[in-house]
Amino acid sequence: MRLLLALLLVVLPPLAVADDEHVTVSLLSEYAALVPGKTAWLGLFLQHEPHWHTYWINPGDSGLPTKITWQLPPGYRAGDIGWPAPLRIDVGDLQNFGYEGEVLLPVPIDVPADAKPGTTVHIGAQAKYLVCREECIPGKTDLVLDLPLSAVREAASKQFETARAQLPQATTWKGDARLHDDKIEVALRGADLPPISDAYVVDRKIVNYARPQISTNNGTVTLLFAKSDYFTTAPPQLDLVVRAGARAWSVRVPFSSSP
């Protein structure tokens, strides 16, 4: 995998990699060429120094999620960042959600059908992030990729296979979220529920970020969170990522207004 990455880096121009303090940020392409009319996956690859981390879409009690601003030619469109399941970073009384070590944040790019094979596409991405250990350092990096357009799809980077495996899997579980005084109770029902060990709410200002109390009863898994101090009104639905060991799933449940 490292050899493949090194090969990719040889092919890519130097501005695709930025070695900021404590995290190296680079822009990777899943394929060596873009294909007209086909979604291409690019990714922000973050390599953290040991003990340093960047943040998930909901960073928790402090921190900032990584943001990407794209500069794309007309007709091209970037989708949202696919967030691999985060780690819980316990800082005593405060909780954060983020990434250590190596992580790839994949982003889908729509390539227009009338793009011309044989030409080169210039793609810019400005990444803004906060990298922290105890202290925090804001980072801003401008990255570019020049990719050829080809009629034929070529060999894929294994980096993206790994990233896809780390994205939370979609589920068909049923469930709901309810507000009970200063607790938020999420119930999940399904025949194939895994042994959930942790859960992270995507929406901010809903739950306190401490690990929820998790219990199982007759095929229903209940996640009991304390309410956020910044809770105002219940949203129509709640998005969560639940984890069982290394595997993770994304869940959306309606917020039920009756107790």
Place this chain on the structure above:
Amino acid sequence: MKRILFALLLTFILAAPALSKVSVGQPAPDFTLTDSNGKSRSLSEFKGKIVVLEWNNPECPFVGKHYGSGNMQRQQADATAAGVIWLTINSSATGKQGDIDGAAANAYIAKVGAKQSAYLLDPTGRVGHLYGARTTPHMFVIDKAGVLRYMGGIDSIKSTDQDDIAKATQYIPQVLAELGAGKPVSVATAEPYGCGVKYGS
């Protein structure tokens, strides 16, 4: 019914979050801390005045955003000129980032031209925990009757970019203007953002 009993049982088992919960509309808890000049200060000594609490860590880039731009100093100056008491509180634990003594705090104040009423040192984190301070900056506004009227972020755009200050809603001047005019507080809570407060482990 079973569901309610179950939830009640778990309520007793579930550990309360380690940071205390103050609530808008409730009395702000009293506290006593030593200021940067070695003087003991209490919230209760300011009864009858509006008090702003500002959690600070001189080394945090989010604090740097608001001081580097002059935003915090301007808000401090405007508030104190109008008779508001502005207390800056540092809850960094001894040996952690941002931990400073009184002399260093005074040097910092002079260097950045800060205009608070007092800079209070909370190295045990006792008052930070009491108020549930989780980031620097993290802001609280207490009215003349000692009731908490605002808690949360300093403004509406969560970033380290000074350019965002002019585009954001600055919550403290807004709250102070509404309190001064006897109007309801339109934004009583906003999620705080910043570096985590460096409590001891």
